Amino acid sequence: MTERLEAQIAFLSEADKLKSVLRASRLHDGSRFENSAEHSWHVMLYAYVLADQADPAVQIDRVLKMLLLHDIVEIDAGDNPIHGVVDKAAQDAQEQAAADRLFGLLPDDQRASFRALWEEFEAAQTPDAIFAKSIDRLQVPVGNLANGGGSWRDYNVTLAQLEARVGTPIRRGAPGLWDWILPRLKGFFAKSPS
Amino acid sequence: MTERLEAQIAFLSEADKLKSVLRASRLHDGSRFENSAEHSWHVMLYAYVLADQADPAVQIDRVLKMLLLHDIVEIDAGDNPIHGVVDKAAQDAQEQAAADRLFGLLPDDQRASFRALWEEFEAAQTPDAIFAKSIDRLQVPVGNLANGGGSWRDYNVTLAQLEARVGTPIRRGAPGLWDWILPRLKGFFAKSPS
Numbered sequence: 349m350t351e352r353l354e355a356q357i358a359f360l361s362e363a364d365k366l367k368s369v370l371r372a373s374r375l376h377d378g379s380r381f382e383n384s385a386e387h388s389w390h391v392m393l394y395a396y397v398l399a400d401q402a403d404p405a406v407q408i409d410r411v412l413k414m415l416l417l418h419d420i421v422e423i424d425a426g427d428n429p430i431h432g433v434v435d436k437a438a439q440d441a442q443e444q445a446a447a448d449r450l451f452g453l454l455p456d457d458q459r460a461s462f463r464a465l466w467e468e469f470e471a472a473q474t475p476d477a478i479f480a481k482s483i484d485r486l487q488v489p490v491g492n493l494a495n496g497g498g499s500w501r502d503y504n505v506t507l508a509q510l511e512a513r514v515g516t517p518i519r520r521g522a523p524g525l526w527d528w529i530l531p532r533l534k535g536f537f538a539k540s541p542s
Numbered sequence: 543m544t545e546r547l548e549a550q551i552a553f554l555s556e557a558d559k560l561k562s563v564l565r566a567s568r569l570h571d572g573s574r575f576e577n578s579a580e581h582s583w584h585v586m587l588y589a590y591v592l593a594d595q596a597d598p599a600v601q602i603d604r605v606l607k608m609l610l611l612h613d614i615v616e617i618d619a620g621d622n623p624i625h626g627v628v629d630k631a632a633q634d635a636q637e638q639a640a641a642d643r644l645f646g647l648l649p650d651d652q653r654a655s656f657r658a659l660w661e662e663f664e665a666a667q668t669p670d671a672i673f674a675k676s677i678d679r680l681q682v683p684v685g686n687l688a689n690g691g692g693s694w695r696d697y698n699v700t701l702a703q704l705e706a707r708v709g710t711p712i713r714r715g716a717p718g719l720w721d722w723i724l725p726r727l728k729g730f731f732a733k734s735p736s
Contacts, residue, residue, distance in 0.1 A: 353722055356591050361688060363587055364570040367580045376558040386561045389583035392610055393557055397550050397652065409603040412610070416586055458591065494555060528547055 352455045359453040365423045372429035372502065373488045378495035384419040384427055387487070391415050395483045401522040405475040414469040414480045417462055421446035430488075430513055431503035443470075472517070482521025485514050489529055493536060507537040546649045553647040559617045566623035566696065567682045572689040578613040578621055581681070585609050589677045595716040599669040608663040608674045611656055615640035624682075624707055625697035637664075666711070676715025679708050683723055687730060701731040 367385040374381055392415045399408045419427070424446035428434050451463045468474055472481045489510070492498040500510070510533060519526040560579040567576045586609045593602045613621070618640035622628050645657045662668055666675045683704070686692040694704070704727060712720040 349718070350722070353592075353595075353718070357684060357722075360584075360588055360591055361570055361684060364584065364685065364688075367569055367576065367584075368571070368573070375561055376555055377562070379562070382561065383580065385583045386577060386579035389579045389586075389610070390554075390558065390561075392583075392586070394554055396607065396610060397554055397648070398547075401547075409606075412603075412606055413590065416583070416590060416606070454591070490551060490555065491558065494558075524543070524547070528544070528551075 355453060355455050362423065362450060362453055363420060366420060369422045369427055371427045372432070372499040373491055374495050374498045376491050376494040378498070384422050388415060388419050391484050391487050394487055395480065398483065398522065398525065401524045402479045403475050406479045407476055410476045411480045414465055414476065415484065417466050418469050418480065418484065420450055423450060429499065429503065431499060431505050431509065478521040482518045482525065485517045486525055486529070489514060489533065493532055497540060507533060549647060549649050556617065556644060556647055557614060560614060563616045563621055565621045566626070566693040567685055568689050568692045570685050570688040572692070578616050582609060582613050585678050585681050588681055589674065592677065592716070592719065595718045596673045597669050600673045601670055604670045605674045608659055608670060609678065611660050612663050612674065612678065614644055615660070617644060623693065623697065625693060625699050625703065672715040676712045676719065679711045680719055680723070683708060683727065687726055691734060701727060
C-alpha cells in the first residue's frame with residue numbers, strides 16, 4: 349500500500365507544474381496570462397454549470413474527470429495556442445510521450461484508466477468527449493469578450509478563423525452555446541476589424 | 543433559456559476572479575504563492591487519485607463537485623490562512639454574504655444546489671464532506687515538504703500546531719494519509735526547529 353501511495357503522491361507532486369504552464373489566453377481583467385491548472389478548474393466549473401446544454405447521453409461526472417486531466421500532458425509538451433502555427437504530428441508525438449511519462453508515474457490501474465480518459469478526450473468521438481471539447485473551446489471567447497480581444501488581437505484572428513477553429517467544436521458539443529455567443533462575436537469583430 | 547444562460551455566464555465570468563485570490567501556500571518549486579483556482583484544481587486531482595483512501599460510503603463524484611466549489615466564496619471573503627489569526631465569527635459572516643452574492647448570480651435551482659453543496663462541505667459532517675476536507679488539508683503539507691517549509695516558516699508553525707489543525711481533519715477523513723505523512727513531518731520538524 350505504501351508503494352502505491354508513494355506513486356500517487358509522486359504524480360500529484362509532478363502535477364503541481366501545470367500551474368507554471370502559461371496559455372495564450374488572459375484573465376478576464378486582462379492582468380496576466382492564464383495558466384493551465386486554473387484554466388482546468390475554470391472549464392470544469394463551466395461544464396458543471398452548463399451541463400443542461402449537453403446531449404442527454406452525456407455523463408457530466410465523466411466530463412469533469414476528463415477536464416480534470418485534459419491538460420496534464422502540457423507539463424512536458426507545453427500549451428499549443430489554437431491560433432498559433434503548429435506541427436500537428438510533432439505536437440501529437442510530444443503529447444504521447446508526455447502521457448507515457450506523466451501517467452506512468454501512477455500505479456498501473458490508474459495509469460491505464462487516466463490514460464484512457466485522456467485519449468477519449470483527445471479523440472473527441474464519444475458524447476462525453478465531444479461535450480468536454482466544446483466547453484474547453486468556449487471559455488476563451490467568453491474571456492476575450494471580457495478583456496477586449498486578448499489572444500484574438502495577439503494572433504490577428506478573424507471571425508472566419510474563429511468560426512472554423514472554435515465554432516466547429518462548440519457547435520458539435522453544445523449548439524445552444526454557439527448560438528448564444530456567435531452574435532456577440534460578430535458584434536465584437538464588427539467594431540474591431542482584425 | 544437565454545435569461546438562464548446569461549445568469550450562468552455571469553457567474554462563470556465572476557468566478558474568473560478566484561484566479562487572483564492568493565493563498566499562504568507556495569508552489570512546490572517555491573517560486574510564488576498559489577492562487578485559489580489552481581489550488582481547487584489540484585485538490586480535485588488529489589481527491590480523484592487518492593479516492594481509495596476514502597471510506598466506502600464516500601461518493602467521489604460528489605467530493606469532486608464540492609472541491610470545485612469550495613473556495614468560490616473567497617472571491618469576496620478572501621483566503622484565511624489556517625495558521626493565521628482569524629476572527630471566526632467575522633469570517634463566517636463574510637463567507638455567508640459572499641455565498642449569497644456569488645451563488646445568487648446563478649439561476650434559482652443551481653443557486654440552491656450549489657449553496658447546499660458548499661454548506662455541506664463547510665459543515666464537514668457527511669462522509670463526502672469529511673473526505674473532501676481531509677484532502678483539502680493534505681495538499682499544503684505535501685507542498686511544504688517539497689518547497690522547504692513554505693507557510694510553516696512564514697507563520698512559525700510547530701509540529702504540535704500542525705497535528706491539531708491539519709492532522710485532526712486529515713485523520714478524520716483519510717487516516718491512511720495521515721499515517722503516511724506524519725513521519726515525514728516529524729523528520730522535517732526534527733531537522734528544522736520551528
